[in-house]
Amino acid sequence: MQRLHKDILQQAANNPGGVAIQFPFEKRNLSYEQLYAQARGITLALERLSLPKGSIVALYLDKSPEAIAAILGILMAELAYLPLDVDAPDSRNQFIIEQSQAQVILTREMAENPFPVLSSPSGTVEGLALYRSSAEASGLKSPEGLAYVLYTSGSTGVPKGVMVTHTAALAFVDWARDTFVLRPEDTLTSIAPLHFDLSIFDIFGGLSAGCTLLLLTPSESKNPLLLSSYIAEYGVTTIYATPTLLQLMPRFGKAGRYDHSKLRQVLFAGEVFPIPALRALQEIWHTAKFYNLYGPTETNVCTWHPLPPTGTDDRQAPYPIGQPCPYDQCAVLKEDGSISSELTGSGELLVSGASVMTGYLGMPEQTRQAMVEHEERVWYKTGDLVEVDSNGDLLYRGRRGRMVKRRGYRIELGEIEAALHQYEAIAQAACLALEKEQSVNAIWVFYVAPEGPLPHTLLTEFLAGRIPEYMLPDRFVHLPEIPQTSSQKTDYQALKQLL
Known part of the structure; x- marks a missing residue:
């Protein structure tokens, strides 16, 4: 090996x-x-x-x-x-x-x-x-x-x-x-x-x-001005980062001050790159080639898409996540439960191949739930929704379930809820993500506290001791009760009306 x-x-x-x-x-x-x-x-x-x-x-x-x-x-x-x-x-x-x-x-x-x-x-x-x-x-x-x-x-x-x-x-x-x-x-x-x-x-x-x-x-x-100076000082040729960081460069990097002519390629991954911000970055790094890479931690990069040269197209929608890398295969799990390995239609993206994880450490049941068998292959269910366009490229259409992406990290909103439920003064809690252009703009928490609203700083401080900084909510909303569905589950659709 x-x-x-x-x-x-x-x-x-x-x-x-x-x-x-x-x-x-x-x-x-x-x-x-x-x-x-x-x-x-x-x-x-x-x-x-x-x-x-x-x-x-x-x-x-x-x-x-x-x-x-x-x-x-x-x-x-x-x-x-x-x-x-x-x-x-x-x-x-x-x-x-x-x-x-x-x-x-x-x-x-x-x-x-x-x-x-x-x-x-x-x-x-x-x-x-x-x-x-x-x-x-x-x-x-x-x-x-x-x-x-x-x-x-x-x-x-x-x-x-x-x-x-x-x-x-x-x-x-x-x-x-x-x-x-x-x-x-x-x-x-x-x-x-x-x-x-x-x-x-x-x-x-x-x-x-x-x-x-x-x-x-x-x-x-996290310092775009410093990063801009480093690119020039150290003659950086390749950058790989999330769109969240890269889109700060045109606004705060003051690239005009520096010589970035050695930069020959920019790779981005982890989330959708809004077109206006991407165009601004391409303008300042006009000598570099840009690539959109896609893949969850469980597969590393499994699809990729080279962007056309700067100024050669007028695309307004986010670029595709592209085609499978040669070591992996992709398929689409459709709403009716059928699987299309010909990459047609829309549904949940499945990945099989050499780069796919062995499983979750010490969690055989979670591993089993994350996989599906089809045509004598085991496929990882990414939870990402895709659509195949007329060119055969995969378009990212968001997340299935309650997982979201923020600053390149995948976040299970249920983990935030679980942390909140450890707070003795909170009887119920529900978490939602407000998305803009297929990226998380803000994370909201709705909670029930019998003694009344709790200071937001107190809640943030409590959560900071239990979850990473990138998961911390942006807004906390006190409610007299959390709406429920007829099956007595949290009614997230009703909560969305409050965003």
């Missing part, structure tokens, strides 16, 4: 002095030789712990060169990495550590340990500490060749761990490296957090091709 990190190690052997990582935040670089040396030190430290192959190592690290080295070191030790969101509530990360049965957590040495499941450090290496976990190992088995686990929002309030093997990740990485012609003279921005699947392209696509990775912290990534 090929390994996700193999080509990166080859780069370290063939081009040891090449710059692997530029880290503007601390004004330092890391060569491929230095990156390998750090990763190797972490591998040796992990091997001394005698963990079974395929064991999960949780990463609780800010985005940094050490975090990238840790990922490589974990993979070189034939273990799987699980990146935690350092900005998420401790209670959520504690749950993930326990649910995944991660036996080790790799982090900075902590003055105060926020996770009771961790013991004292088992050792330090490369400025990092290895903490043993007391998470119960109840026979939960990782699939053969597991590379990483990424946790996504869950409808019942329980996050789900998406298991991705080396083979599945490489299906995307190898295709992306070849399709976008990544080469050693390229510099890629690394904008996505490590727990977000967009980071797979940056880390493994970029480094396996010998590129330089411009590693940006979250605060740097």
